Amino acid sequence: MVHLSGKAGTSDKEAALLDLITFLKEGDYHFVTPTPATHARVLARASQSRAHDLRDIFGWSLPFDPQQIDPLLLRILRDAEMVKQQGDGLKSRLRVSSLGDDLILHSAYPTDGQDAVFFGPDSYRFARLIRQxxxxxxxxxxxxxxxxxxxxxxxxxxxxxxxxxxxxVMTDINPFALHLARINARAAGVDAHFVETGDLAEIGGQFDLLLANPPYIADAAGRAYRDGGGMHGGKLSLDMARQAIPRLAAGGRCILYTGSAIVDGRDKLREQLTDLAQQQQCLLHYEEIDPDVFGEELESDAYADVERIAVVAAVIERRASLP
Incomplete structure (x- = not known):
């Protein structure tokens, strides 16, 4: 496990990416990241083969001519080692998406790498749930x-x-995710501690609020940002809840945003979370946010018995005082 304090010094690469966010903010840059399927459809259009502006470069992940962008911006990308050769042009290794007044760095499209850092529609729904x-x-x-x-x-x-x-405290098993999260937090004026870990075992004490937005798709490639494991992708969500609930302080909450595969009308994740909350003497509020997402997954063998995948919110609260 690696601990990184939010108050530590800034590396040259981090400084360059902070400069990138500042540059884009000063240029009033905005981009809302769609699903990978929508992204692919947009890029399939004949007009979307080469970047024309900053949204094409940092939003749509299109290749660009180095002569068409500000030399300062190109230097920032090179200092951060976040630009690569693609054909006779260059391509950013990162996307930059709008989230309220903040800009969020994450992996360029397509997110095929094992260490890819994903941000998209689920991130926006998760943010809305937290705000609510x-x-x-x-x-x-x-x-x-x-x-x-x-x-x-x-x-x-x-x-x-x-x-x-x-x-x-912000945790992840992916060092590259923590690298970007640290920069995104600093750019947003958020002080935090960063821990490279897959569980809470080595983080002491109780918490008043636990947030989790785990992967919830059964991914044959086993990509960490996408694969939710067994239960048609729901096992990781259940495992996170099992870790989190015992660490809740009195009156504390766990806000879990995830997906659940519905089989023969049954939501097994809901059933398991209901049992877990009862065992831990906690309250559970559970609802479907969207009844049908990632319908294309139903064409795979892993989902042969699934009728739909629902996006769900599970808020688990430890009573402030037991009766």
């Missing part, structure tokens, strides 16, 4: 918060804006 929960039920001052499997850091950043005095 913390607006309706604000956290106390000085709350301890952990974002499990933080990825690009979107969940913790959104929560930090609503809980400015929180003590924040």
């Amino acid at each position: 929960q913390l607006s309706n039920h604000p956290q106390k001052a000085g709350a301890r918060l952990v974002d499990i499997g933080t990825g690009a850091g979107a969940g913790a950043i959104v929560a930090a804006h609503l809980c400015p005095s929180a003590d924040i």
Whole structure:
């Protein structure tokens, strides 16, 4: 396990990427990242073979002519080692997406690499869930918060804006994810601690708020940012909840955003989480956010018995005092 303090010095590569975010913000850059399927459809258009502007370069991940961009921007990309040769042009290794007033660095399309850092529609829905929960039920001052499997850091950043005095820990098994999350947090003015780990075993104490947006698709390639394991991709979500719930302080919450495969009308993840909450003497609020996503997965053998994949919100709360 590797601990990185948010207060440590900034490396040259980190400084370059912070400069990239500043450059794009000053240019009023905005981009909303779609699903990979939509991204592929847009790029299949004849007009989308070469970048024409910054949104094409940092949003649509199109190759560009080095002569067409500001020399300062090109130097920033090269200093960060985040540009590569593609054909007779160059391509950014990163995308940059809008999240409220913040810009979030994540992996360029297509996200095929084992260390890819994903950001997309699920990230926006997760952010909306966190805003809704913390607006309706604000956290106390000085709350301890952990974002499990933080990825690009979107969940913790959104929560930090609503809980400015929180003590924040962001974890991930992917060093590259933590690298980008650290930069994204700094650019958003969020101070946090970063821990390279796959569980909470070596992070001490209890937490007032646990956030989790785990992968929930059964991925044959086993990509960490996408593969949710057994239960048609739901096992990782259940495992995270099993880790998180015992670490909740009195009155603490676990906000879990994930997906669940529905088989013969049954939601097995909901059933398992209901049993877990009862065993731990916690309250569970569970709802479907979207009843049908990633329908193309049903064509694979892994989903031969699945009728739909639902996006769900599970908010698990430890009672402030037991009756």
